[in-house]
Amino acid sequence: MRTAAETRTHRQKEIRRHLLLYAGMTPFLFIAVFPIYWMAITAFKHESDLYRMDNIPFWFNLPPTLKNFEILFYQTNYGHWIVNTLTISAWVALITLLTAVPAGYALARLRLPGAENIGIAIFMTYLVPGIILFLPLSRVVASLGLQDSWWALVVVYPTFTIPFCTWLMMGFFKTVPMEVEEAARVDGCGQLSALIRVVLPVSLPGVLTSVIFAFTLSMQDFLYGLAFVAPGDQKPVPVGVPTELIRGDVFFWGSLMAAALLVGLPVAILYNFFLDKFIQGITGGAGK
Amino acid sequence: MTVSLGGGSESTTRAAAQPVSWRSSIAARWRTNTSRRLAFGYMLLAPAVLYVLLLVGIPFLFSLYLALSDANVGDPVARFVGFENFRAAMEMDTFWDALRNSIVFLVVAAVFKSLLGTSLAFLLLQNFSGKKVVRALVVIPFTLPISVSVLSWKWMYDSQFSVINWGLHRVGLIGPYGSESWPIWLGQPQLALLACIGVNVWRSFPFGAIVLLAGFTSVPTEVLDAARVDGCTFFQRFRHVVAPMIFPILIIGFLFDTVFTLSDLSVVYLLTQGGPGSATQILPVLAYQIGIQAGALGRGAAIALVLVPLLFPALFLMLRNLKRRDW
Numbered sequence: 001m002r003t004a005a006e007t008r009t010h011r012q013k014e015i016r017r018h019l020l021l022y023a024g025m026t027p028f029l030f031i032a033v034f035p036i037y038w039m040a041i042t043a044f045k046h047e048s049d050l051y052r053m054d055n056i057p058f059w060f061n062l063p064p065t066l067k068n069f070e071i072l073f074y075q076t077n078y079g080h081w082i083v084n085t086l087t088i089s090a091w092v093a094l095i096t097l098l099t100a101v102p103a104g105y106a107l108a109r110l111r112l113p114g115a116e117n118i119g120i121a122i123f124m125t126y127l128v129p130g131i132i133l134f135l136p137l138s139r140v141v142a143s144l145g146l147q148d149s150w151w152a153l154v155v156v157y158p159t160f161t162i163p164f165c166t167w168l169m170m171g172f173f174k175t176v177p178m179e180v181e182e183a184a185r186v187d188g189c190g191q192l193s194a195l196i197r198v199v200l201p202v203s204l205p206g207v208l209t210s211v212i213f214a215f216t217l218s219m220q221d222f223l224y225g226l227a228f229v230a231p232g233d234q235k236p237v238p239v240g241v242p243t244e245l246i247r248g249d250v251f252f253w254g255s256l257m258a259a260a261l262l263v264g265l266p267v268a269i270l271y272n273f274f275l276d277k278f279i280q281g282i283t284g285g286a287g288k
Numbered sequence: 289m290t291v292s293l294g295g296g297s298e299s300t301t302r303a304a305a306q307p308v309s310w311r312s313s314i315a316a317r318w319r320t321n322t323s324r325r326l327a328f329g330y331m332l333l334a335p336a337v338l339y340v341l342l343l344v345g346i347p348f349l350f351s352l353y354l355a356l357s358d359a360n361v362g363d364p365v366a367r368f369v370g371f372e373n374f375r376a377a378m379e380m381d382t383f384w385d386a387l388r389n390s391i392v393f394l395v396v397a398a399v400f401k402s403l404l405g406t407s408l409a410f411l412l413l414q415n416f417s418g419k420k421v422v423r424a425l426v427v428i429p430f431t432l433p434i435s436v437s438v439l440s441w442k443w444m445y446d447s448q449f450s451v452i453n454w455g456l457h458r459v460g461l462i463g464p465y466g467s468e469s470w471p472i473w474l475g476q477p478q479l480a481l482l483a484c485i486g487v488n489v490w491r492s493f494p495f496g497a498i499v500l501l502a503g504f505t506s507v508p509t510e511v512l513d514a515a516r517v518d519g520c521t522f523f524q525r526f527r528h529v530v531a532p533m534i535f536p537i538l539i540i541g542f543l544f545d546t547v548f549t550l551s552d553l554s555v556v557y558l559l560t561q562g563g564p565g566s567a568t569q570i571l572p573v574l575a576y577q578i579g580i581q582a583g584a585l586g587r588g589a590a591i592a593l594v595l596v597p598l599l600f601p602a603l604f605l606m607l608r609n610l611k612r613r614d615w
Contacts, residue, residue, distance in 0.1 A: 035441060051448075053465065136350035159344050222553075222557075264437065
């Protein structure tokens with residue numbers, strides 16, 4: 001048994017260790033979070049509060065305002081961009097789901113000859129840089145007659161969501177015990193109905209993860225949106241904000257930061273919840 | 289794919305038509321089950337493979353063709369011009385600036401990302417209260433859409449109202465606005481490149497830390513304990529036990545980052561457009577400006593393709609790493 005003195009020194013040690021760790025962590029936290037803080041505080045500041053060097057810029061010198069958000073929604077296409085972004089991502093998620101889930105299942109479970117190589121080949125296409133593909137893809141988009149609408153992005157985004165989610169689903173399906181499926185087959189299910197009735201419900205967390213990633217990966221894109229969608233009301237948020245809210249040399253920082261904050265935070269939070277799955281996905285489940 | 293589909297149904301009918309000996313009926317049933325399974329498998333695989341083939345495979349080949357043609361935005365007829373685009377690109381000074389900057393960018397950023405990422409990973413490896421919150425906060429940079437976070441940086445780098453400079457001035461490291469020691473982050477050539485690299489590092493080092501952390505936690509504690517019992521010091525344990533075990537994961541994280549750093553255009557495009565002059569010009573931005581903005585598709589494709597040999601070692605390593613994995 002510990003004596004009281006021993007417990008005390010143990011506690012002191014723990015406290016010292018914690019203090020050291022927090023001290024080490026502080027610069028990292030500051031670097032990581034400050035730009036977001038700066039974005040948030042700018043979004044609620046009056047225009048005149050932004051350009052005063054004599055004040056401390058880290059807090060409000062004039063009372064906070066919602067004016068920047070008003071400008072955003074009433075005087076720009078921001079509303080359109082949000083709707084576009086959500087619709088594009090929903091379509092991309094649907095297409096990804098319908099292609100990547102079956103493909104992941106086939107590669108993980110059906111002992112297809114060459115499954116390993118096909119799996120790797122599909123995954124490697126995720127790493128082909130968009131900057132190499134975007135010129136030929138612009139031809140594809142043009143020949144489909146989609147160059148002036150966000151539908152172009154619905155066609156193009158699955159080029160990176162399908163490889164990623166196929167890889168992710170492969171990992172998930174491998175963790176479902178074979179017996180579950182065999183039991184269903186013994187009970188008289190066909191291959192397809194065993195997949196739909198038994199395997200899919202068990203893999204629902206994996207399917208959900210794929211949907212989230214199709215969604216968030218679509219919102220990370222800048223290049224394709226910049227290259228393929230010209231009309232102001234057709235853009236997704238990550239492209240509309242930097243290209244339409246800046247007029248020549250004039251930056252309306254308040255509204256810009258409000259726009260960035262409104263789309264950035266939900267994506268960051270959503271992504272964060274599924275971060276571990278993301279890491280598992282790219283390291284091939286090694287980080288389990 | 290169609291071949292095995294046909295094969296599947298054919299053997300099904302054959303098996304049904306011939307009630308033969310016990311031994312061959314087993315063989316027939318096995319064949320039927322196998323071919324049915326294969327047909328089913330390829331059917332499930334087909335949509336994904338077709339999508340990737342049509343919109344990644346063929347476009348990739350087409351970009352090779354574009355690079356060898358004089359394709360233009362306004363002119364649909366492209367003639368084969370051989371290596372003319374590559375030759376013309378090499379005669380541009382900007383091209384060499386872009387190539388040099390891309391490599392400098394990649395290397396300098398990688399050094400800082402490794403240092404920051406490793407230290408952060410070691411910190412996150414410890415147990416302390418509030419760890420979950422800390423982790424959620426430090427990964428914010430790479431979960432935000434990149435174009436959006438670059439905007440925030442552009443405002444922090446503002447030539448006059450830069451909050452970074454305000455801080456530096458208050459601490460006494462630089463003079464007041466307008467003085468010589470007041471840095472104009474995006475306006476002075478070397479500072480501008482540094483500023484762009486800074487954003488890339490800020491965005492990616494938490495990713496490195498998280499990948500490294502995943503590696504660390506995948507090392508079984510029994511193995512570490514065994515090494516400790518055998519009298520290994522911390523560094524020996526790290527060198528001989530941990531490092532070899534996490535190497536595959538490290539390679540993957542490192543290569544992922546290399547591919548994205550080399551091919552990302554949003555940081556430079558939004559911060560400086562490659563300027564001042566061509567001080568921050570990099571290959572992806574140049575390819576975009578020439579291929580889309582100036583309309584010279586062939587030239588743009590040629591410049592983008594210069595990335596391929598740069599990426600090739602990374603992709604090759606990754607491929608080898610993936611193939612060696614247990615399946």
